[in-house]
Amino acid sequence: MAYGSVLASDKINLEKIDFLLIDPNSFFLDIMAQVVGGFGVRSITRCSTAAEARTILAERVIDFILTDANMPDESGYDFIEWVRRHAIEANRFVPAIIVTGHTRISQVARARDCGAHFIIAKPITPKVILERIFWVGRENRMFIESDTYCGLDRRFKTEGPPAGMAGRRAEDLDGAGQDDDNDDDLVSPIVAPKVAL
Amino acid sequence: MSKVRKFRVKSRLATLAFQSGGISANQALKQADAGLDTLREEGLAALDAAIAEIDARYGPNAAGRTAEPLEDLYRLSCGVIDMALFVPGSGMDDCARSFCGLVDLSHELDIQAWDAIDVHIEALRLLRQAGAAMSAPQRQSILDGLIQVTRKRVGDPNEYYDRAAAAV
Numbered sequence: 515m516a517y518g519s520v521l522a523s524d525k526i527n528l529e530k531i532d533f534l535l536i537d538p539n540s541f542f543l544d545i546m547a548q549v550v551g552g553f554g555v556r557s558i559t560r561c562s563t564a565a566e567a568r569t570i571l572a573e574r575v576i577d578f579i580l581t582d583a584n585m586p587d588e589s590g591y592d593f594i595e596w597v598r599r600h601a602i603e604a605n606r607f608v609p610a611i612i613v614t615g616h617t618r619i620s621q622v623a624r625a626r627d628c629g630a631h632f633i634i635a636k637p638i639t640p641k642v643i644l645e646r647i648f649w650v651g652r653e654n655r656m657f658i659e660s661d662t663y664c665g666l667d668r669r670f671k672t673e674g675p676p677a678g679m680a681g682r683r684a685e686d687l688d689g690a691g692q693d694d695d696n697d698d699d700l701v702s703p704i705v706a707p708k709v710a711l
Numbered sequence: 712m713s714k715v716r717k718f719r720v721k722s723r724l725a726t727l728a729f730q731s732g733g734i735s736a737n738q739a740l741k742q743a744d745a746g747l748d749t750l751r752e753e754g755l756a757a758l759d760a761a762i763a764e765i766d767a768r769y770g771p772n773a774a775g776r777t778a779e780p781l782e783d784l785y786r787l788s789c790g791v792i793d794m795a796l797f798v799p800g801s802g803m804d805d806c807a808r809s810f811c812g813l814v815d816l817s818h819e820l821d822i823q824a825w826d827a828i829d830v831h832i833e834a835l836r837l838l839r840q841a842g843a844a845m846s847a848p849q850r851q852s853i854l855d856g857l858i859q860v861t862r863k864r865v866g867d868p869n870e871y872y873d874r875a876a877a878a879v
Binding site: 520521522523524525526527528529530531539541542544545548549550551552553554575577578584607608609615616618619620622623626636637638639640641643644647648650651652654655656657658659660661662667 | 713714715716717718719720722723724725727728729730731732733734735736737739740741742743744745746747749750753754757786788789790792793794795796804807808811812815816819868871872875876878
């Protein structure tokens with residue numbers, strides 16, 4: 515696993531972290547608020563549109579963004595790209611996770627290039643969200659800023675190309691990288707005490 | 712060629728989340744699950760409402776379905792995925808994701824695929840009623856059928872994903 519394991523006994527303190535939740539569905543906002551509230555987050559700001567979220571980000575510093583990909587006024591991908599390019603400096607590199615049930619074919623490249631820390635498949639589960647928060651808190655990936663991309667370095671694995679595929683570089687391992695970041699097999703052990711997440 | 716800047720940023724999350732105090736991952740998950748339990752009934756009601764609306768507007772007995780926007784069907788199917796967290800192990804999330812893929816590809820290619828839509832609606836209803844009680848192979852056979860009908864009517868969504876991902 516690229517980020518190392520998280521033990522069930524590992525501690526996390528989110529009491530001083532300001533979370534921004536964005537989703538057009540108020541009930542889904544309730545769901546996300548219950549999840550991060552359960553993790554000990556005390557400051558949760560909820561927005562139903564990207565426009566609303568932009569206003570919040572212009573006014574104060576946010577520590578973590580959890581946004582839906584499909585919003586009526588703007589996609590979550592476009593929103594995160596805007597954050598990386600145009601938000602106030604204190605918020606430009608804020609940890610950001612996008613959640614989506616399905617990625618439209620027309621949005622695949624946007625999802626890849628938007629600069630989010632992670633994209634998580636719905637339906638969400640607390641264990642996947644918590645694991646990603648741990649990973650984001652612990653990781654030390656570089657940010658890359660260029661004319662065409664602003665976000666975390668997307669080449670953060672070293673396991674090689676997908677199974678059965680030849681690598682593009684001489685140093686690539688032969689088809690060793692088989693795990694899927696969102697694979698339940700990878701994250702299920704979080705519920706087992708003393709076992710890696 | 713444009714200049715590329717590489718740098719590291721230490722977030723407040725990284726600074727604060729691992730300070731003393733806090734709660735264990737295990738406790739955090741228990742608390743989150745307990746919070747979600749308070750929303751379970753409302754979530755199941757929302758799930759059933761989404762399926763009912765899909766059937767009423769886009770099902771085989773919906774007289775005006777050809778005039779209904781596919782965008783709404785896509786949104787409703789996404790809503791089923793959202794609420795599928797309250798019916799783990801039912802296969803509803805995979806079914807609804809297949810539905811989203813079908814609708815998205817139908818829209819992209821401007822293809823009418825009502826027979827495939829009917830099959831997906833029927834599968835949603837079936838999995839809602841009995842998906843959690845089915846064996847894994849039974850659920851998989853239903854999902855395999857959805858993949859097949861989608862491929863037959865609009866093509867393989869994965870091929871389009873690969874092309875889209877390869878595009879720069």
